[in-house]
Amino acid sequence: AQKITQTQPGMFVQEKEAVTLDCTYDTSDPSYGLFWYKQPSSGEMIFLIYQGSYDQQNATEGRYSLNFQKARKSANLVISASQLGDSAMYFCAMRVLVDEKLTFGTGTRLTIIP
Amino acid sequence: DAGITQSPRHKVTETGTPVTLRCHQTENHRYMYWYRQDPGHGLRLIHYSYGVKDTDKGEVSDGYSVSRSKTEDFLLTLESATSSQTSVYFCAISPVPTGLNTEAFFGQGTRLTVV
Numbered sequence: 285a286q287k288i289t290q291t292q293p294g295m296f297v298q299e300k301e302a303v304t305l306d307c308t309y310d311t312s313d314p315s316y317g318l319f320w321y322k323q324p325s326s327g328e329m330i331f332l333i334y335q336g337s338y339d340q341q342n343a344t345e346g347r348y349s350l351n352f353q354k355a356r357k358s359a360n361l362v363i364s365a366s367q368l369g370d371s372a373m374y375f376c377a378m379r380v381l382v383d384e385k386l387t388f389g390t391g392t393r394l395t396i397i398p
Numbered sequence: 399d400a401g402i403t404q405s406p407r408h409k410v411t412e413t414g415t416p417v418t419l420r421c422h423q424t425e426n427h428r429y430m431y432w433y434r435q436d437p438g439h440g441l442r443l444i445h446y447s448y449g450v451k452d453t454d455k456g457e458v459s460d461g462y463s464v465s466r467s468k469t470e471d472f473l474l475t476l477e478s479a480t481s482s483q484t485s486v487y488f489c490a491i492s493p494v495p496t497g498l499n500t501e502a503f504f505g506q507g508t509r510l511t512v513v
Contacts, residue, residue, distance in 0.1 A: 327506065
C-alpha cells in the first residue's frame with residue numbers, strides 16, 4: 285500500500301520569501317504520479333502541480349515547482365516569492381498505476397506573514 | 399471548472415439516524431471518490447467507484463456504504479450515524495487516466511455534524 289507523509293503541520297513564512305513544503309512517499313510500484321493540492325480557508329481543493337515517476341525534469345507551474353528526488357522518495361513543493369494569498373492548507377497526494385486511488389498526506393498549513 | 403455538485407452542503411443529524419450524501423457530476427467521468435477530511439488526518443478515502451455499480455472500499459469504509467446506479471451520481475450512506483462520523487466529506491471525480499497525470503476534481507464539500 286502506498287503512503288504519503290507530510291511532517292510539517294504548520295509553517296509561518298514572511299511574504300515574498302520562498303517556501304518549501306515537505307512530502308515523502310512510499311510505494312513499491314515503479315509507476316506513480318505525485319500531486320499537490322491547495323485548500324484555502326474557503327474549503328475548495330485546487331490542483332497545483334503534478335510530477336510523474338518517469339519524468340526526467342522537475343515540474344514547474346508558475347511560482348510552483350516540485351523538487352522531485354526519486355532516490356529519497358521525496359516530492360517537495362517550492363513556492364517562490366510567497367504572497368498573502370498563498371496562506372492555505374497544502375496536501376501532497378499520490379496515485380499508483382495499479383489502482384485508481386488517490387492517497388493524501390495529512391497536510392501542511394502555510395501562513396504567510398505580511 | 400469541473401461540473402461536480404455535492405448535496406447537502408451542511409447537515410446536522412442525530413446519532414443513530416441514517417444519512418445520505420449525494421455527489422452529482424456532469425462530466426461523464428468514470429471514477430468517483432468519497433473522502434473525509436479531519437484535522438490531523440488529511441483526506442482519507444472512504445469508498446470509490448470505477449463504473450456504474452462498480453465500487454470498492456477505501457481505508458476508512460467501516461460504517462459507510464455507497465451506491466452508483468448511474469454514471470453521474472455517487473451516493474454515500476451512513477446507515478446509523480455516530481459522533482465519530484462528524485467530518486467534512488469531499489467527493490472527487492476523475493476521467494479514465496490516460497496517464498498518471500490525470501488529476502481528480504473535487505466538489506465543495508459537505509460539513510456533517512452528528513449530535
